[in-house]
Amino acid sequence: MLALVAPSIFFVALFFVAPLGLFLFRSVDNSEVPGWLPRTVAALSDWNGAGLPHEAAFRALGEDLAALSGSTALPLLGRRLNHNIPGFRSLITATGSRVDPRRDGSMREQLLQIDARWGEPVYWQTIRRERHVLTWFYLLTALDLRYGTAGGLERAPGESAIFLDLLGRTLGISAVVTLLCVLLGFPVAATMAASSPARANALLILVLVPFWTSLLVRSTAWVILLQNQGVVNQALVGLGLIGKPVPLIFNRLGLYIAMVHVLLPFMVLPLYSVLKGIRPELMRAAASLGAPPWTAFLRVYVPQALPGLVAGASLVFVLALGYYITPALVGGPGDQMIGYFIAYFTNTAVNWGMASALGTILLLVVSLIYVALGRIVGLDRLVVR
């Protein structure tokens, strides 16, 4: 038996667990700073962080930066530190290309002459804080936290505190979409399960055709239908039902409509496969024992449907969490989800630490939800028997 599953275990380990692990590690990886500023890091380790460090630290930084001068490491180090303080990049590249450690006199004066910002403790404190090979910086930023000037943690200022809102919004949108999918999908799946095979097949095709259509096509189609000058609004205005077009898209409503449409098959299909296995005699038996239809439904039908319901709901929820193309196309600026930012940090900003930190936080939150769900519902009840 083990030999049979070994290839798939190997496959998963090599192509899923290993890359995922490496990606998650990016959220704490800080090898650039200690790797490229070895002397500075050593010199700053016995500095208490108050005021400006001693001449030895200035000297060490001057030597480190001079050693990096001309190589591509200098701008990369600048880019890394620019994540902490905007503007750090130019400070590093300008200093690195102009510093001369062989020149006599105080290195402190030389650095201050190149750029007066070396006289501000915050730049030194940042290098000191980032001197280890691991950092909490990205994960803290993803939670809207930062180090205060005194050294302790504090909330990020209002204008840059976006990630907790974003996480809450992502979870909220996913939860609403899941709920709507359950409400819409359950009757469909139940009807299919109760129908004759021919009718069930016809219904199945109606579910599957949109499922096979490209996500982009479906999202764009909703734009055409729902925009102010779109089919729906023009029809309503033409019929005299509304005076002027109502905003149906580029807001939360449009996002819910498009996402529910895209994700509904993921709810219906697992649910249908479970509901089909429920024997209709059981409902009749419940009725013959005196249960009114509603009671029979709640106490006989739903408990048996639960595995399918949870499977469908969790599938929809997890898929919804990762959506970013649909919100980008049909949502407003207040409807963007965390995936949009992960893609932004990965591709555009090339800040993989931040992308990874957002992914890590999302993964942790989802795991927590699943553990909690398992505790409440009981995982053993979810197995399809």
Place this chain on the structure above:
Amino acid sequence: MVKPPRLWIAIAVALTAWTGIAHAQTKFVVGNAGGSSADAERKVFYGPFAAANKIQIQEESFNQELAKIRSQVETGNLIWDIVSTTAINVATGCEEGLLEKVDWSKYLDPKSFQGVGGISECGVPYLFVSGGLTYDGNRIKDGPKTWADFWNVTKWPGKRGMLYRAEQTFEVALMADGVPPPKAMEVLAGPGGVDRAMKKLEALKPNIHWWKNGAESITLVSTGEVAMTYAWNGRVAAANKTNNLNLKIELGAGHVSGCQYWAVMKGSKNKELAIKFIQYAVSAQPQADFVRAINYGPANSEAYALLTEQEKATLPSKHMDKASLQLGKLYLGFWLANGDSLLQRFVKFAAQ
């Protein structure tokens, strides 16, 4: 002994011949922006150059994500030979060793490119794009003339399309607030500049419809979903031509303009060929043909001599005194240092 079937021999011969042919032709790969600008590039640059040099040019779509260049160079898995990219990417890629440094003065006359900010070590400008105030001439007869008009929703009711990005949008906001366009970057980078831009945007925010890619801006304004929008001139001209629209772009209101550059990927095996291609693509005749194909301005000033007055009228050249340029030390330094943190601030602002 079993005789090999004839069919197999035929297949083997055919395969050998085919791979032989495939090897004989150099494969040259370009990363470009796709869409209507790639169509124009294919017609004017790739087609003639490939035919003249007996090579095959392949295209790949590139949305200016620096990560795409970085991953190719760092893994040593080079797919592209040259790439069409922005000033910020050229500056970053050059510093970080992702693009080849070339002494362009050996191949080109740097003076011809002075008008658009000049050649950089790693990139040669080849088109000049202007983002400006755009509206549908069929819907609005008495059109807006300034960015302050764009902000005036009582006289011109309706939504306003704007780019969902801090860069370009902040410059435009400052123009609407009375800053002369050439000074917009200086004011933005100066004390209180960002706050001033955001305050101006705040006033228009309930009426703004944010768009994320150029095609969207054209759709929004041509369907009447927005009354006016910020849009890039080549796309406006292309839409007028192919979809028979009457979109107007008011560059006199002030515009945000910059170049798109050709750059050679670091470590390209076809470096010589890449230089030859760039040399061809920025020479006067193809530059003039490119203007006719898509209406983006030429980077090489020699091309103007080959254009008719009518063709020149579609270009921003007579509105250059109203440009906030996406080049130079101030622009690059400001956005390289503050791009990420300002985008975060901008996104938070747009979502509230």
